[in-house]
Amino acid sequence: MNEKVAIIGGGIVGASAAYYLSSLPGGSQISVTLYDDGAGQATKAAAGIISPWLSKRRNQRWYQLAKDGATTLMTLARQANLATDIYHQTGTIITRTNEKDLHDLYVLAQERQADAPDMGDVELLSAKEVQQRMPLLTNPQPGIFVSGGARIDGGALVTELLAQAQRVNLTVKHERVNLDGDGNLQFPTGKQHFDHVIIAAGPWLNDLLKPLGIKAAVRPQKGQLIELSVPDYSTQENMPALMPEGERDFIPLGYGKLIVGATHDDEAGFNLTATPEATQDLLNSAKQFADYLTADNVTKVKVGTRAYSTDFSPFFGRLKSHPQLLVASGLGASGLTTGPLIGRLLAGTLIYGGTPDWSNYEKPLSDYLS
Template identity: 40%
Template sequence: MKKIAIIGAGIVGSTTAYYLAKENAYDITVFDEGLGQATKAAAGIICPWFSKRRNKVWYKMARLGADFYQKLVADLENDGFSADFYQQSGVYLLKKQEEKLADLYELGKTRRAESPLIGELKILQKEEVERVFPGLQGFEALLYASGGARVEGSQLTESLLVASGVKRVHEKVNLEVLSDGYQIAGQLFDSVVVAAGAWLSEILAPLGYDVDVRPQKGQLRDYQLPIETGAYPVLMPEGELDMIPFAGGKVSVGASHENDRGFDLTPDRVVLETLEHEALGYYAGLKEASSVSERVGIRAYTSDFSPFYGSLPEEKKVYVASGLGSSGLTTGPLIGYELAQMLQGKSGLLEAADYPVSRYIQKRG
């Protein structure tokens, strides 16, 4: 039985572990220090279809990543595990210039041809929204897409790791290349997956690699409201702000995108209160929150804001993935699945050549 190490228990590493473990052919150990992981700090929206990024291969990954949740949820439930970290509650999209909603609606209609998951599309007036999401304000009209979903990141990764049944080691580790394999924490492995996000460079630099990956700090606040919010659609205004209602009255507000804070995990009250102030302009009900908690995580992004995955140059049994940025909850599970397929010598849903590791990682000398 081949021994496989996965460094990083975030969304990519946990999905890779789950799909490898389903084969019952590998001895898998997941290493994660548990500090600063982006997924654990993330509450996100799965709604890539309205993006106007010109990067076509990124959009392909994002739309297939949204579709992939249907398989992931079905697989977990078939294995006897809950997938309530994911809910297609619909999404409300707002534009500062509301006349642009018609353009967004047409874009959604066009993309629905290849992504039926978008579901129903409607431009709704304020009084129609009030019946579904009482108290929402700051607009006269918005666009509704029924296929939009919300995800709780930490719940997702924990569900995958529990379902996989793999060994977990809560430890910061180094990777050492030996003539007969790869050593991590005194153990020898046949193959390694490095899904360490923004810490990828720290792991690969001692092996002589230059890595185009840098940290992006993300912060959000969780509010506990005295009402049931599980059926509310998620809210996507223009800008950084998202508002994500969950069952039981929990509402997450965020998240920041800070490219100049390094690996700082200290909550920044100014940033969080700015997000809160903006959110109150749309939903004054946050003032009724009985408790507030904060989350900080570190995303990984590349110089051109594109993700990558595949085998490491000159080390074909070491697989890497990073650069997901703020689309990690959308693209991460699909990338994890693709890596699991690669390790088994199988084809995936993407063309790995479209997301080349060699563009972002080079061997020195």
């Protein structure tokens, strides 16, 4: 008889888990139901840059997870035949204004290449060379070009992964669910038992685990980004994404569209209202590099809620107290990079069993759950 799996949360982890439960060998024998009411989902509002290799974060577990996550996305893009408006390996440019900082970053890039061949080519660019590759810019800065970097549309990626999984073994239900004290899904009409449940509900994890007497060390963070209309250069579809020092990410999408963001608001909690202050902050950041931009260029504003752990690191795995339950949360701003790998790891352990050792990617789950 087919095993029944429920996934709570249709963001980057939940959608990736659903996709891999449908595509990994043996997964098609599993019946999967995903529940998500769509409110506040960070991935739906997210567009981002996949380029973790030059991060200065000292957390080596996070770096290993992000590095392998970038590789997972490259493979996923080929396997799922993702369109370039979902995932596009355009390369990324990371800028520095100080000459010594730029040199140090270039040295770091060369060192990281040895352990991360998926970085691709690394080039040191002058401000003029940066502008040649990104003619949208009027005030370029010198930087490092990494050819393996990519831009990604989170909402479009989730939609595509779920659509492909639905053709195999996935049912999607747009509703909110709760758990009872035994880990069963609770509905107004009664409870329903699943053999396994993946809880990938971001900052809402605490609400779901409360009936089990478990508290998760996660908090919500509001993020806002803006989409702007810009000149449609013939090369824009293949323009690199820009990670400027001290400013917001600058992501050309092609066809005269530009994404700038995102903000990090720790005080707003689950508030999903777009604010003029955040929009102006993002616009001011964009104008540092493209001074012709005005409020009239803003065509869209998106808001979502991320989950952050106490040490800013993702955590995921099976609950010892309730072995049928698996959780994932705390991805923060790196969710588009790390989420697909986490989803694949969770799907793999459901299909193949065992107790995999993920200590190279995360601290013990008990560090985040009490």
